[in-house]
Amino acid sequence: MYKNHMSYKKYWSKFVNRETITYTFAGIMTTIVNFIFYYILCNILEVENLMANTIAWLAAVSFAYIVNALWVFQSEKEDILKECIKITKFFGARILSFLVEQMGMFLFVDKLKCNNLVVKALLMVVVIVLNYLFSKIYIFRKQDKCAD
Numbered sequence: 780m781y782k783n784h785m786s787y788k789k790y791w792s793k794f795v796n797r798e799t800i801t802y803t804f805a806g807i808m809t810t811i812v813n814f815i816f817y818y819i820l821c822n823i824l825e826v827e828n829l830m831a832n833t834i835a836w837l838a839a840v841s842f843a844y845i846v847n848a849l850w851v852f853q854s855e856k857e858d859i860l861k862e863c864i865k866i867t868k869f870f871g872a873r874i875l876s877f878l879v880e881q882m883g884m885f886l887f888v889d890k891l892k893c894n895n896l897v898v899k900a901l902l903m904v905v906v907i908v909l910n911y912l913f914s915k916i917y918i919f920r921k922q923d924k925c926a927d
Contacts, residue, residue, distance in 0.1 A: 798851060802914075805846040806907040813839035817899060828895060832884055840873045843910070852919035865918060872913035876906045 816835035820826040826834070844866060848854040854865070883902045887893040 798915075799911075801851045802847075802911055805843065805851050806911070808846065809839050809843040810903050810907065812842045813903065814899065818896070821895065828884060828888055829881060832881065832899075836873075836877050836880070840870060840877075843873070844869050847914055847919065852914065854919050868918045869914070872917060873910065876909040876913070879909065880906050 813835045816838045817831050820831035820834055821828060824831075847869070848865070856862070857865070880902045883905075884895075884898060887898040888895045
């Protein structure tokens, strides 16, 4: 019984830690930025669905890079070339998740006529998970100090 409790605590601490909690909070803030931009553009200014989604995405990704680099992954400042590579990787990974979202918006909103805000909210969950994996594994991965 005690052994199972310890393995549960070890498993729990691997997935519930400072990084995952701050990423979740940053993801919620980024989602709010995205959703507010999308809502204003699409529902108030009557910008076309996919264009509104694109502009909202650009605003949210710019916000997300700053929050993820400084707060979530506590990325060390690097020389300008390495920083540009990191930003390029970040936006490249976000483009992949954006394409997933755009395809979902096109299919469910434009073709199947589902409610745009419900679809947007559901797709954001998928995007948050994809973006965390890209950031953790590919963009802000901690380099092995022994390898230097």
